[in-house]
Amino acid sequence: MKFGLVIGSVVSTRKAGKLKGLKILVVNYLNENLEKTPNSAACIDTVNAGEGDIVLLCSSSSARLTEQTTDVATDNTIIGIVDSVSHGNKIIYKKQNS
């Protein structure tokens, strides 16, 4: 999985592949220190994520292995909201109010 920061959302009314009714968010990829990278993607949200959340992104055929995305034409799905990340004994990130 990759780390991502939710920065926006997409509206698309004409779409295929059982995407109707699914929320599509714009996500910036983050590195292991949760710093922005040049990469980004439009991802299906399965965990009710919101802008500003740091999330876990799952790509490839595994992006379809959630209840909401079975048989859906998605190659990138938000499958978790990150509460905290630690490097050794050091907590490098902790979600507020979590």
Next chain:
Amino acid sequence: MKFGLVIGSVVSTRKAGKLKGLKILVVNYLNENLEKTPNSAACIDTVNAGEGDIVLLCSSSSARLTEQTTDVATDNTIIGIVDSVSHGNKIIYKKQNS
């Protein structure tokens, strides 16, 4: 999914993998701000996209999960036309006449 800008089309008469009859478009990948990136692809169109449209691209085995692309040898399919993209309260893109 990735954002893309449709810039052209491909004619290929000698082709395999159930591609006959499917429209193949040339697409420039866009980043999260809908700016061009150095990447591009030839993609199967399933939503009647046209040149100038900003679209959503689905790769990997999920590219086959539309009605038109079942069992088709495609690794990149246009699965949606983008109406608008917002970052927070700011609309960064709105399709004309949509």
Next chain:
Amino acid sequence: MKFGLVIGSVVSTRKAGKLKGLKILVVNYLNENLEKTPNSAACIDTVNAGEGDIVLLCSSSSARLTEQTTDVATDNTIIGIVDSVSHGNKIIYKKQNS
């Protein structure tokens, strides 16, 4: 799919994964303007392509979705020969004698 230019061929007598009898070509990836990129691959040919041809390349599990590559250990298959590419009204490439 990616655009590619066929530049060579590979001989491999000791091989696995039902590759025996299949032609393996060396292909340079091309960008949306059909200019060379730094990337290349060895690809299974399913459309009788030859050196100098501009072709369409299909990767991932979809590379197996042709008659010749069913259950074959290929991650990159030539699935079409490009006759022409247009950007808007401008034909940027037309195959000779096609």
Next chain:
Amino acid sequence: MKFGLVIGSVVSTRKAGKLKGLKILVVNYLNENLEKTPNSAACIDTVNAGEGDIVLLCSSSSARLTEQTTDVATDNTIIGIVDSVSHGNKIIYKKQNS
């Protein structure tokens, strides 16, 4: 597979895709000389790896082919702990206490 160095761990309580109960580690990708690269990922651990371990990472649908990750929404799984790596007769890495 890619080589990786385990550098941290992730806590995520709100997650999908049968990820509950699985350990998620932060991993830096290493090159063939086991030097750090700019790439990293959050990976499911199946071999009880710990921080400082050099591991083997498996991506794509194959990331689901372990007992713990069957049908799990993972695109990157730690599938082995590296004991040693040799280049010719030269051992370039040997795990301590292994």
Next chain:
Amino acid sequence: MKFGLVIGSVVSTRKAGKLKGLKILVVNYLNENLEKTPNSAACIDTVNAGEGDIVLLCSSSSARLTEQTTDVATDNTIIGIVDSVSHGNKIIYKKQNS
């Protein structure tokens, strides 16, 4: 497929995904001229390759489509030993003693 040069081997006693008993080699990716690239991988060997051999690498789910790698957690498998590569009439590589 990608071209690779076998440069080493990996020992891993604690591993998952039916990897037990399979040989894991360290491979440098090569470009279309068989020159080294910055990329590398740890690959399952199915053709009895050795250090110094130039090989063909198959990734994604197709990496499992050999007799030895069925249902194995591999995303990169050596599926052929390269005997020769030609660009047009010019042989750019010929394996010694083959």
